[in-house]
Structures are given as C-alpha cells and as structure tokens.
Amino acid sequence: MMLNHLELFLLIIEKGGLSAAGRELGLSPASVSERLAALESHYGVALLTRTTRSISLTDEGRTLAEGARRLLAEAEELDSRVRLGAQSLSGPVRLSAPVDLGQARIVPIVDRFLDQHREVSVELNLTDGFVDLVSQGLDFAVRYGTLADSSLKVKPIGENRRVVCAAPSYLERMGMPLHPDELHGHDCIVMRFGINSDHQWSFLVDGKPYSVAVRSRRMANHGELVRRWALQGHGLCLKSVWDVQADLDGGRLIEVLAPYSAARTALQIVYPGTRSQPRRVRALIEAITTELAADDRT
Template identity: 35%
Template sequence: MTTSIDDLRFFHVVASSETLTAAARELQCSLPVVSKRLSALERRLDARLVHRGTRRLVLTSEGELFAARLEKILDQVRELEDLVTHRSGDLRGSIVVQATLGLGRAHVAPLLGEFGARHPELTVRLRTSALPLRPHRHEFDLAVHVGTPPDSSLRMRRLAKNRRVPCAAPSYVEQRGMPERIEDLAGHDCIVLRENEGDFALWRFGDARNPRQVRVRGRLSSNDGDVVTGWALQGHGVIMRSEWQIRSHLESGALVRVLPDVPTPPADIYALRSDDVHVPRRIGELIKYLAARLPDRIAGSAYGSPATSASRSMPIDFAGTAP
C-alpha cells in the first residue's frame, strides 16, 4: 500500500508537535487514534519514525528525513492548489503563523482576524509562544519575529522598524537617580525579560560600528513582556523593551527614557519563512497585508488599537531580504 497525501499531512502535524497529545489536539482526534495511525504508517514504511517513551516528541533519523522530504512534496501540492486558486481569485488553504506573545496578542492577532474576514475560504491559525523558533520542526508557514532571526537559513522581509530602549518610571528615577553612563546600569535594579535562549542579562547599545554592552542585575525577571513592563510602571526598576510596546507609556510620561542620548541597535520586526523556491500566493498576500498595516498600527497605537492611517498600503516583494 502506498503512502497517501493524507498520511503525509498527518505526519507533518506529528513532526511539528511537541507531543503526540498536542498532535491529537491539532488533528482533533484522540491520542489512541494518533498512536495507532502512526504505528500503521511506520509498519507500512518499515521504519521507526518517532522515539517512544520520551516526554517530548523526538523524531528518529528516519523520521527527520521523512519530515524534511514530505515538506517538499506538500509544498508542490500547495503550489498546484495555488495555481488553481489563482484562476478563481480566491485564497484557499491554511496558514500557520507563529509570533511572540506580546506582539502576537496586541497586533498580529487583530490583523490576522481582519485578513481572515477578507478571505472566508482561508483557514488561519496563530500560535503565540515565548519559545525560540525551531524551523527544522516545520511548525509554521510564516513567523513574525522581533529582532535578528536566530536561523540564517530563513528568508526574511522587514515588516516594521523597531528598536529596544531602556526606560523606567519617574518614581524609580527620583529614588535611585538617572544613570549617566551605560556602565551605571550595573548598579541599578534592572528587570530582565527572559525570552528565547539568548543572554537576557546582557543589554546591548551602540551600533554596528561601535557596539557596547553591559551585564545587568535585578531582583525581578519574567518571560512575559507585559509583566516586565508592569513592574517598571510600578517603579521597580529599569527595563529594556521594544519601542512598539512602550511608546504610549513614554508619550504619557508613565515611563521616561534612560540614557536617551545613547543609541541602541535595531530590533526590527520581520516576516520569516523557510527558504523555499515557491512562495504560496496566500502567504505572499498575508505578508503584503501585514507590511501594509503593521507599521502604522504599532506607531499610532496605545498598545493594541490600530492607527487611523492603517489603511495605507505598501507594496512588498518577498523575493529578497529587507533593506
């Protein structure tokens, strides 16, 4: 018996999941059904695809090879579907989007809702996570990422400019004083955001020609950006946060810039996808939509409300990297 397209799509979900239980939720069936179907596929291929007995789903070498090759086959199927779809003008199929927690909730989710409403034949799924991107697990069709992508194999397009800036509540500055040099931050209460797998306590300043950094310390840390910002608003310390999130607090005076004359490296917002030759039309159209609306939305929002000029369109070509 040959392997069907449904089998390939089934294993694609399995290979993209943290556990078989998560795969069962994604497939909307029971865990025993998933386990039985996986075993049947392994018998048909005469190869073990998944290691049993581990808390997290781990693919065997055969499973990794099968997942990588089937991705190309499914892309060819999607390309054929796109060719048919293009003739009718409607967008069909599905898109899995991954985004960081804060940006995903505040801006990506509303924009995806608008995009989905415009294309009722399209299924859009958003996954928000504080975990780092793992492109080799084939977990997303498109990722919206803040800062330099962790994987150079990904193709990227800048959606909006952004940078991280240090700031604190006026009450904290009044009590502890305003840092005058980058090195002064080492003696302040700094609230760190533990995201991804980087060195979260190392704050970077300067530019490519004159990079500078300082290791900070503090009593409070979290992997949730909203929590970190909330602590800063309460006067508990200095934070290094993206402009898109704290702009409204700076404009209202609830937070003040720390070291305002010291530049910080850019942390632009990118659309990321795997390095495939073919970009499905539905994904290309979504990238255009995000690029047209995200910059004005984050520039004119009070953390989540779209700017009045959000209808401005901006053409985008996903053939190369962003400027």
C-alpha cells in the same frame, strides 16, 4: 494514501508523540505505529528517533517534513483553486510573533485579514522564545534581530530600536541614570529567552559597543509582563520601541540613556525557504509587512 501517511507523520511531529496524534485522529497507537512503519519502509530510512519520553526527527525525517509540508500545501491550494476559484483565499495559516508586538500590532492586522477572507483561518502563536518553524508546522514568524537559521528566508519589515525606560514613579524614587555604568545601582527587569537571560545590556559609548551587566530582582520569559512590571514602577526595562511607543508617548514610561542607545536591529518575517507558500500565506505576509512598514517605529 501516501498523502494521508504524510499528514499523519506531520501530526506526530506537531503533537510530540504517536499516541497524541492517534487521539487527534481517532486512531489506536498500534494503527499509528503501523502507518509510520509503512512510511519508513517506503523510504527505507528511520524518520524519527523515539525514547520513552520524547521523539525527535532524524536528518531524513526533517527533510521529509519540509517536503511533506510543501507537497500538502500545494495539494491543498490546488483543491481550493479548483473548488473556490483562482481568486479566492481559503485554508489555515499558522504564524508566530513576539508577545507584545503580537498583541498590539499583529492581532489587529490578522482580524482585518480574516474579515476580508472568510474562508481563511489563522493560528497565532505568541511567544518571546525560539520557535522551530518546521517542527511546529508554522508557515512564518515575525522576529526581531539577526537571523541565526540560514535555511530560512527573510522579508524585511523595518528596523527596531531597543530603549531603556521606566515609570516616572521609579525614576522619582531611584533617580535618573545618566550613564550606562549607573545601571549597577538600579533594579533592572530582565527578559529570559529560552535558556538565556538578558542580563547584558548593550549600548554605544563614544561610538563603540559597550556592555553592562545589570542586576535584577524580576525576570520573566514574557515581554508583556516585563512591560507591566515597568509600568508599575518596579524597575528599568530594555524593550523594543515598537512595544512601548504608546507608553512613551503617553508619559507612562520615560526613556533613559537615549544618547547611548545601541545600533538598530532588524524586524523581519522569516519562513522556510524550501516550502512553497499558499496564496493565503503570501497574502497575510504582505498585509503584515505593508502595515508594519507604514508604522516603522525607528
């Protein structure tokens, strides 16, 4: 019975409300509220802060969510091992990845993994924005850059270099910038990450960090759209080399300002450090790490 209450608690978090969780399970709002109250009574603390429009986890609720995912994952893996044998992989895996990298590289790996393990299912969340792994119930995420959340563990894949590039048609029309300061006279296609926009582009000039504020007429929170606009000749873009290497190799995009390219950043897999990972999750992490590391685009 306690496991069922924990599953319901996690579903409430995932769906963002009691009513949505109830609809998923065919339960009335009153029944869901009653079971949540029983769980809070059992622990003697409030697990959620509720308003008319949203819910949020209390500190105790976040602790319970992390522990509940670990406990349920262990229970599920135990059930799978008993039913299917210790060498079988089964059950769901939920992960997140950047849009371009996900479509070009992660999806083919996932497809091959699913062909090899017929009892495994995968939910892939492609987004260029920040993802809270715990609140969204994700097993792991593929991420670029510095890790901000120190509670997460990291499995390195390789290094990432961001390149400024544009279509030949744009460079023929507007000219080739030869120094970062010349970007002031160019149209730059900018990424938005949540509430932050990437209007400050970083370079190395004389071996020292150098930042340029670029102007943009096009901005998007979707990496694939930024790349498509660049391919259509609408401006310069700053992209991970992992995302545009095929376009650079094929001449559809041309890298500019290469002598001023900024230092490399990490490409890595991150996952909650407090969670015990089922074998299926560890196996998919290993598959992604192995294949991407073999194709390191540094």
